[in-house]
Amino acid sequence: MIEDKEPIVRNFRFVCVLALTFGAIIQFSTESEFTVDLTKRGLTQFPKDLPPKTKVLDMSQNYISELQVLDISILSGLQVLLLPHNRIQQLDLTVFQFNQDLEHLDLSHNQLSKITCYPVVHLKHLDLSFNDFDALPICKEFGSLMQLDFLGLSATKLKKLDLLPIAHLHLTYLLLDLEGYRVKGNGIESLQIFNTKKLHLIFHPNNFFSVQVNISVNTLELLELTNIKLNDKNCLKLTLLLSELIRGPHLLNFTLNHVETTWKCLVQIFQFLWSKPIESLNIYSLIIVEGINKENVTYSNTTLKALKIEHIQNSVFLFSQDDLYTVFSEMNIMMLTISDTPFIHMLCPQKPSTFKFLNFTQNVFTDSIFENCSTLFRLETLILQKNGLKDLFKIGLMTKYMPSLEILDVSRNSLEFNRHEGNCTWVESIVLLNLSSNMLTDSVFRCIPPRVTVLDLHNNKIKSIPKQIRKLEALQELNIALNSLTDLPGCGTFHSLSVLIIDYNLVSHPSADFFYSCQNITSIKAGNNPFQCSCELREFIRNISQISSDVVEDWPESYKCAYPESSKGTALKDFHMSPLSCNPALLIVTIGLIMLLVVVIVTFLCIYMDLPWYLRMVCQWTQTRHRAKNVPLEELQRNLQFHAFISYSEHDTVWVKNELLPNLEKEDLQICLHERNFVAGKSIIENIINCIEKSYKAIFVLSPNFVQSDWCHYELYFAHHKLFHEGSDKLILILLEPISQDNIPSKYHKLRALMAQRTYLEWPTEKSKHGLFWANIRAAFNMKLTVGTENNDVRI
Numbered sequence: 038m039i040e041d042k043e044p045i046v047r048n049f050r051f052v053c054v055l056a057l058t059f060g061a062i063i064q065f066s067t068e069s070e071f072t073v074d075l076t077k078r079g080l081t082q083f084p085k086d087l088p089p090k091t092k093v094l095d096m097s098q099n100y101i102s103e104l105q106v107l108d109i110s111i112l113s114g115l116q117v118l119l120l121p122h123n124r125i126q127q128l129d130l131t132v133f134q135f136n137q138d139l140e141h142l143d144l145s146h147n148q149l150s151k152i153t154c155y156p157v158v159h160l161k162h163l164d165l166s167f168n169d170f171d172a173l174p175i176c177k178e179f180g181s182l183m184q185l186d187f188l189g190l191s192a193t194k195l196k197k198l199d200l201l202p203i204a205h206l207h208l209t210y211l212l213l214d215l216e217g218y219r220v221k222g223n224g225i226e227s228l229q230i231f232n233t234k235k236l237h238l239i240f241h242p243n244n245f246f247s248v249q250v251n252i253s254v255n256t257l258e259l260l261e262l263t264n265i266k267l268n269d270k271n272c273l274k275l276t277l278l279l280s281e282l283i284r285g286p287h288l289l290n291f292t293l294n295h296v297e298t299t300w301k302c303l304v305q306i307f308q309f310l311w312s313k314p315i316e317s318l319n320i321y322s323l324i325i326v327e328g329i330n331k332e333n334v335t336y337s338n339t340t341l342k343a344l345k346i347e348h349i350q351n352s353v354f355l356f357s358q359d360d361l362y363t364v365f366s367e368m369n370i371m372m373l374t375i376s377d378t379p380f381i382h383m384l385c386p387q388k389p390s391t392f393k394f395l396n397f398t399q400n401v402f403t404d405s406i407f408e409n410c411s412t413l414f415r416l417e418t419l420i421l422q423k424n425g426l427k428d429l430f431k432i433g434l435m436t437k438y439m440p441s442l443e444i445l446d447v448s449r450n451s452l453e454f455n456r457h458e459g460n461c462t463w464v465e466s467i468v469l470l471n472l473s474s475n476m477l478t479d480s481v482f483r484c485i486p487p488r489v490t491v492l493d494l495h496n497n498k499i500k501s502i503p504k505q506i507r508k509l510e511a512l513q514e515l516n517i518a519l520n521s522l523t524d525l526p527g528c529g530t531f532h533s534l535s536v537l538i539i540d541y542n543l544v545s546h547p548s549a550d551f552f553y554s555c556q557n558i559t560s561i562k563a564g565n566n567p568f569q570c571s572c573e574l575r576e577f578i579r580n581i582s583q584i585s586s587d588v589v590e591d592w593p594e595s596y597k598c599a600y601p602e603s604s605k606g607t608a609l610k611d612f613h614m615s616p617l618s619c620n621p622a623l624l625i626v627t628i629g630l631i632m633l634l635v636v637v638i639v640t641f642l643c644i645y646m647d648l649p650w651y652l653r654m655v656c657q658w659t660q661t662r663h664r665a666k667n668v669p670l671e672e673l674q675r676n677l678q679f680h681a682f683i684s685y686s687e688h689d690t691v692w693v694k695n696e697l698l699p700n701l702e703k704e705d706l707q708i709c710l711h712e713r714n715f716v717a718g719k720s721i722i723e724n725i726i727n728c729i730e731k732s733y734k735a736i737f738v739l740s741p742n743f744v745q746s747d748w749c750h751y752e753l754y755f756a757h758h759k760l761f762h763e764g765s766d767k768l769i770l771i772l773l774e775p776i777s778q779d780n781i782p783s784k785y786h787k788l789r790a791l792m793a794q795r796t797y798l799e800w801p802t803e804k805s806k807h808g809l810f811w812a813n814i815r816a817a818f819n820m821k822l823t824v825g826t827e828n829n830d831v832r833i
C-alpha cells in the first residue's frame with residue numbers, strides 16, 4: 038500500500054520544496070541544472086547551503102569525514118551521491134532515510150571500517166570498495182535492496198557465507214576489492230558468491246599474488262581480475278583460484294588487467310584456460326619478466342574463439358624470437374589480436390591454421406611478415422595497421438597464399454609502390470583494402486586487387502588517377518580524401534562506384550560531367566576543397582545542388598569558394614554568375630540578335646510607317662519653334678497685316694480652300710489670298726509684292742501644277758528675295774504632290790535649290806499623319822502676333 042502511494046508523495050514534496058524556495062513552481066529544462074559539482078574543493082564538511090532541488094551531487098576528492106542526517110535530508114530529490122576519495126570512517130545508512138530517490142551511492146576509496154545499516158530501498162548502485170573493512174560489509178538490510186545492480190565491497194578476510202543475506206538478489210556487477218587481503222594461518226578460507234553476471238576481483242597492485250580462497254560462483258558470464266603479479270612459484274595459486282571461478286556451464290568472457298608474469302607462467306595459464314568454457318580472453322597491459330625460453334605447447338581442443346592482448350611490455354631482451362612467437366602462431370583459435378607491443382614479427386603457422394581474423398595493430402612488423410606463408414588459408418581478415426611496412430608489392434605477394442582473405446588493413450604504415458613496370462600480385466578474394474595514411478603516389482593504381490569493392494586511400498600523396506590503369510569494375514566505395522587530387526575521378530575506370538570521399542584535396546574546378554559518368558553515386562563527400570568560383574564551376578554547382586542532400590555529404594557548409602579573392606569564403610550554394618557573362622558565344626549572339634531586331638524594326642517603320650517623314654516633320658517643327666522664340670514680337674508686329682500669304686496654282690485651289698484655309702483660319706490666322714485680297718487698280722506684280730511684304734510668312738503649295746505656272750514662280754521669287762533681305766526663314770513650302778527634279782524647268786533654279794535643300798513639308802496622303810502636319814504648320818506662326826486687320830489696303 039505504502040509503495041503504491043509513494044511516487045505521488047514524492048512528487049508532491051518536490052513541488053513543495055520548489056514552491057518554498059522560489060515562491061513559484063519552476064520548470065527545469067535540462068538535467069544539468071540539478072547537478073552540483075564540488076569535486077577537489079578541499080571541503081572538510083558537508084556544505085550546508087546546497088540547493089534543495091539537487092539531484093546529482095559530486096563531492097569526489099575532498100576531506101569529508103562525516104555525514105549527518107541534517108545535511109542530507111534536505112536534499113530530498115537526491116538521486117546520485119558521489120563521495121569517493123574522502124575520509125569517511127563511519128557510516129550510518131539511516132542518514133539517507135529521507136532520501137527516497139537515492140539510487141546511486143559511491144563511497145569507494147574512503148576509510149570506512151564500520152557501517153550501520155538501513156534499507157535505502159531504491160539503491161541500484163552501491164560502492165563500498167577500497168575501504169578499510171575487515172569483513173565484507175554486508176548486513177541483513179541489504180537483502181531488501183531489490184533493485185541493486187552494482188555492488189562494490191572490500192575486505193581483508195572472507196567467510197564462506199558472508200554474502201548469504203544478498204543471495205537472492207540478481208546483481209549484474211559485483212566488485213570485490215581484495216587489495217588488503219592477507220593470508221592468515223593455514224586454514225583455507227572460502228566465499229560463496231550466489232548470483233551475479235559479472236565478477237571483478239581486484240588484488241594488491243604490488244604484492245605477489247597470494248590469495249588462497251575458494252571463491253565459488255553459481256553462474257558467471259564475465260570475469261575480470263585486476264593486478265596479478267606472478268612468478269613461477271605462485272603461478273599455481275592463480276590457476277587454483279580460477280578452477281573454482283570458471284566452472285559454470287555458461288561460456289565466459291574473461292579479462293585480465295595489469296598482469297606481470299614470467300613467460301613460463303603465461304604459457305601455463307594459456308594451457309590451463311584452453312580447456313575451460315571460455316569464449317573470449319582479453320589481457321590488457323601485460324609485462325613479461327625474467328626470461329623467454331622455449332615452452333612446449335600443445336593446444337587442446339578449446340571453446341576459446343578470441344584472444345586479445347593489448348599493450349605488452351617485454352623486460353626480457355635476449356631471447357629467441359621464435360620461442361616467443363610460436364606460442365601465438367600455433368594457437369588453434371579463430372581470432373587473435375596482439376596490439377601495441379614491441380613484437381617485430383609473427384611466424385607462419387606450421388600446420389594449417391584456424392585463424393580467420395588476425396589483428397596486429399601497432400607493433401613493429403616488417404614487410405617480411407607471412408612471406409610465402411601457405412598455412413593461413415582460412416584467414417579472412419588481416420589487420421596490420423600502424424606497423425613498419427614499406428613495400429606494397431611485397432604485401433600483395435604475401436596475400437597470394439591467403440585464398441580466403443577478404444579484408445586487409447595496412448593503414449598507417451610507410452608503404453610505397455615504386456616499381457616502374459608490371460602490376461602487383463594479389464589474391465583475388467580481397468574486397469576491402471585499407472591503404473590509408475601511407476606514402477603512396479599515383480602509381481598505387483597499378484597495384485590494387487582487381488575485385489576490391491571498398492578501397493581506402495585517404496591521407497596519401499596521390500596527385501591524379503592515371504588513365505591507363507586496369508579497370509576496377511567492382512569498386513563501390515573509394516575514399517581518397519586528404520590527397521592532392523585536382524579533379525574528381527570519372528567513373529570510366531570505376532563502373533560501380535557508389536560512394537566517393539574526396540574532401541580535403543586540391544580540386545579547384547571539378548569536371549561537371551562527373552555526375553553523368555557516375556550514375557550510381559549514392560554518396561559523395563567533396564567538401565573542403567579549394568574551389569575556384571568561376572564560370573566553369575557553375576555547371577558543377579548546378580549538378581551538385583540538384584542531387585538530394587542525402588547524397589552530398591556536408592553540403593552546403595563544407596563547400597566554399599577559395600578563389601578568386603573576391604568570392605573567398607562564399608558558400609558554393611550562394612555563388613551565382615549570369616549566363617551571359619559566362620558564354621562569349623551567347624553574348625555575341627545576343628548582341629547580334631538585338632541589332633538585327635533594331636534593324637528590322639527601323640526598316641519596318643521606314644517602309645510601312647514612313648518614319649523618315651515623321652522624323653523630318655518633327656525636326657522642322659522643333660527648329661521652327663526654336664526660331665520663333667528668338668524673334669522679338671514688336672519688331673514683327675510692325676508693318677504686318679497678315680499672318681501668311683499663300684501662293685498656289687489654280688489647279689490646287691480645291692485643296693487650298695478645303696484643307697489649308699479652314700485649318701489656318703481655325704487658329705485665327707489672317708491669310709492673304711491673291712484672289713481675295715488683291716487691290717484693284719494695282720498691277721498683279723505690285724499686288725503680289727504688297728501681299729508678301731505685309732505678311733509674316735509666305736506659304737507655297739508646291740505641285741507639278743505649281744511648277745508649270747509662271748505666276749507662281751514670280752511669287753516665289755519675291756518671297757525668297759524678301760526672305761534674304763530680312764535674314765530669317767519666313768518661307769513655308771508645302772509639297773502637295775511629289776515633283777521630280779527633272780520636271781522643274783532649269784530657269785527656275787531658285788525652286789530647284791529649295792527643293793534640293795528638302796526644307797519643305799510634305800502633305801501626307803494618310804489621314805493619320807495630318808495631325809502632325811498641321812502641328813508643324815501652326816508651329817511656324819507666332820501665335821501671340823496680332824496683325825492690324827482694319828488696314829484700308831486690305832479689302833476684298
Ligand SMILES: *[C@@H]1O[C@H](CO)[C@@H](O)[C@H](O)[C@H]1NC(C)=O
Nearest residue numbers: 422448449471473474491493
Ligand atoms: C582504414 O583505417 C583507418 C585507420 O587507420 C580507419 O580510420 C578507416 O575507417 C579505415 N577504413 C575503412 C574503409 O575501414
